[in-house]
Amino acid sequence: MYNLGLIGYPIKHSLSPWIHEGFFLRANLTGQYSIFEINPDQSFAEEVNKLKDQNIHGFNVTVPYKQMIIKFLDEIDSEAEKMGAVNTVCNENGKWIGYNTDGNGYLRALKHKFPTIFNDKMETKRVLIFGAGGAARGIYYAMMSKGFKHIDLANRTVASAQKILELKNKYTNSSILSLTEAEDKIDTYDMIIQTTSVGMNPEADQSIIEIERLKQGAIVSDIVYQPIETKFLKDAKSLGAHIHYGHSMLLYQAQSAFEKWTGKRLVINDMEKELEQKLKGR
Ligand code: ATR
Numbered sequence: 001m002y003n004l005g006l007i008g009y010p011i012k013h014s015l016s017p018w019i020h021e022g023f024f025l026r027a028n029l030t031g032q033y034s035i036f037e038i039n040p041d042q043s044f045a046e047e048v049n050k051l052k053d054q055n056i057h058g059f060n061v062t063v064p065y066k067q068m069i070i071k072f073l074d075e076i077d078s079e080a081e082k083m084g085a086v087n088t089v090c091n092e093n094g095k096w097i098g099y100n101t102d103g104n105g106y107l108r109a110l111k112h113k114f115p116t117i118f119n120d121k122m123e124t125k126r127v128l129i130f131g132a133g134g135a136a137r138g139i140y141y142a143m144m145s146k147g148f149k150h151i152d153l154a155n156r157t158v159a160s161a162q163k164i165l166e167l168k169n170k171y172t173n174s175s176i177l178s179l180t181e182a183e184d185k186i187d188t189y190d191m192i193i194q195t196t197s198v199g200m201n202p203e204a205d206q207s208i209i210e211i212e213r214l215k216q217g218a219i220v221s222d223i224v225y226q227p228i229e230t231k232f233l234k235d236a237k238s239l240g241a242h243i244h245y246g247h248s249m250l251l252y253q254a255q256s257a258f259e260k261w262t263g264k265r266l267v268i269n270d271m272e273k274e275l276e277q278k279l280k281g282r
Contacts (some may be wrong), residue, residue: 003056004034004059005018005060006035008061059089067084074095077098077099077100080100083141085134087123088101099257101137103138104252113274126150126189127191129143131153133160138169143169152182162176182190194223194224196208199224200224207231211239212239214236220232222245225249
């Protein structure tokens, strides 16, 4: 019987219990996935120590604790360390080990939607990431590690994008753009990944930039999944882009976490549609 869960705030409406309960069924395993909401007014250390006493098998970590959890771990995976953020903790024989499955989840979701994406001359593709928060950092690192050689960042605050470039390896070219510059040059990119919270409900009428032109065949992702189709994606779709929805990243980062806890990599093709229905019903 697996005892898993999620820490974060606010998480009462999180879809993770639904996702992981679906995984337990598919994996033929018994287990529970609980919500451990930690209010910022509570003592984080005290709440985390309660989890240690419960001998939990593992848990996910979400906003605002992805950095704060690090000092309570016994070990941290090297990728999560570079990211400076942990979203998955595994209890391995009493030791807490921290991982980050966000970047990897994004890559899995991308491959699921575009199966040949990593064979198609990755090194020639120009990628643009909007945002410079934790999600942008994870995706930048994952795309670079996968072999994309040209990854630019566009952010409202240029200085925070600069911090992400500290991760850059010598094979990768990256520039930082203001949002206006990104708007002007948008038609020079093959892949555009929107990682900011702009366009999320209840501000679904907003978009990080106005897209008027796009390169033929461009892929456009948005990690926002409420609404499922953001204005950014709607605009891109109307210009003929191949669009990639945010809820698929949510699903695949969970698949990757579940695999760390149970050793099982599940086939979850059918779950994307179910998750879509669930989101539409909210
Ligand atoms: P996460 O960890 O989920 O990626 P985050 O760290 O809060 O979230 O990062 C939010 C990102 O959204 C940042 O890139 C932020 O831009 P700044 O670095 O300039 O703050 C971006 N963002 C949030 N609201 C925005 C807005 N109204 N306009 C432009 N960018 C916005």
